[in-house]
Amino acid sequence: MADQLTATGQTPGAGEGRIDLHDVSMRFGRGADRVQAVDGVSLHVAPGEFVSLIGPSGCGKSTLLNVVAGFARASEGTVTLDGQPITGPGSDRGVVFQQYSLFPWMTVRRNVEFGLKMQGIAAARREATARTLLGLAGLLAFENHYPDQLSGGMKQRVGIVRALATSPRVLLMDEPFGALDAQTRVVMQQILTNMWQRLRLSVLFITHDIEEAIFLSDRVYVMTARPGRIKAEVEIPLPRPRTPDMMASVGFTQVLHKLRNLIREESLAAMGDELHDGGLEGFAMDAGGHPLRELV
Numbered sequence: 146m147a148d149q150l151t152a153t154g155q156t157p158g159a160g161e162g163r164i165d166l167h168d169v170s171m172r173f174g175r176g177a178d179r180v181q182a183v184d185g186v187s188l189h190v191a192p193g194e195f196v197s198l199i200g201p202s203g204c205g206k207s208t209l210l211n212v213v214a215g216f217a218r219a220s221e222g223t224v225t226l227d228g229q230p231i232t233g234p235g236s237d238r239g240v241v242f243q244q245y246s247l248f249p250w251m252t253v254r255r256n257v258e259f260g261l262k263m264q265g266i267a268a269a270r271r272e273a274t275a276r277t278l279l280g281l282a283g284l285l286a287f288e289n290h291y292p293d294q295l296s297g298g299m300k301q302r303v304g305i306v307r308a309l310a311t312s313p314r315v316l317l318m319d320e321p322f323g324a325l326d327a328q329t330r331v332v333m334q335q336i337l338t339n340m341w342q343r344l345r346l347s348v349l350f351i352t353h354d355i356e357e358a359i360f361l362s363d364r365v366y367v368m369t370a371r372p373g374r375i376k377a378e379v380e381i382p383l384p385r386p387r388t389p390d391m392m393a394s395v396g397f398t399q400v401l402h403k404l405r406n407l408i409r410e411e412s413l414a415a416m417g418d419e420l421h422d423g424g425l426e427g428f429a430m431d432a433g434g435h436p437l438r439e440l441v
């Protein structure tokens with residue numbers, strides 16, 4: 146398609162960038178300290194698909210993303226990228242976290258070029274790739290600035306561009322806009338969806354912002370409170386490319402209500418658990434003794 150390009154100016158390989166998790170469980174600690182963080186999660190991201198994972202705090206979202214990134218190994222189950230088991234980190238997966246991780250002593254462009262330099266890519270090609278992606282993110286005018294000279298939103302855009310520079314097959318994002326104010330978030334969502342529209346790579350995106358998940362995604366998985374399981378999988382019935390006016394559409398509002406109800410149940414269940422853990426069992430019950438989650 147004419148509107149697709151990768152950092153190297155090529156059409157992305159059809160059918161590349163499929164993530165599959167099958168029956169993944171994750172436990173931490175031993176004995177009495179043992180925590181079952183994730184229990185039997187199966188999910189997938191198809192090539193070129195934008196998929197979000199939402200769920201209450203502590204349900205294992207970051208744990209799952211770290212397993213796909215190769216930073217952690219699943220206790221049970223299989224995790225593959227294009228059918229190959231994931232055994233550690235690799236440049237085929239770009240990762241963006243909430244906290245910015247730019248090198249403060251390097252300019253914006255040098256930060257973006259860093260991964261390419263590590264791969265031994267020649268200077269002229271590094272520069273061309275970095276400038277193409279910085280242009281897509283609206284940052285070309287800042288290529289010679291240092292991170293300290295940028296706003297939070299700009300730093301995070303550089304982080305995304307840097308993760309894309311090595312032409313990964315998938316982009317993994319863990320609450321990337323969580324530290325930004327509401328107005329900046331909305332602008333970042335628009336920039337990200339525009340970049341995705343051009344690059345069409347597979348994205349696994351974690352957020353606790355339901356509207357953000359709907360606006361950006363093709364599909365959303367909702368997780369239960371800990372131990373995290375997949376509670377629901379919801380298709381987002383909005384056309385592409387996404388535009389801000391869609392947030393007022395009937396389709397958007399309907400799916401928002403559906404996801405809000407699913408999340409509310411789980412957040413209450415999570416809070417009930419915390420209260421139980423603290424020995425305040427009565428707080429998790431209503432006057433009739435029904436568990437709090439049944440009040441929703």
Ligand SMILES: Nc1ncnc2c1ncn2[C@@H]1O[C@H](COP(=O)(O)OP(=O)(O)O)[C@@H](O)[C@H]1O
Nearest residue numbers: 173174180182201202203204205206207208209
């Ligand atoms: N390295 C670890 N050691 C022990 N417990 C952990 C570790 N990482 C995560 N956990 C626990 O696993 C659960 C899920 O954590 P996490 O994946 O960070 O949740 P989320 O990102 O959904 O908020 C939490 O109860 C957390 O305390």
Ligand SMILES: [Mg+2]
Nearest residue numbers: 206207208319
């Ligand atoms: Mg997390």
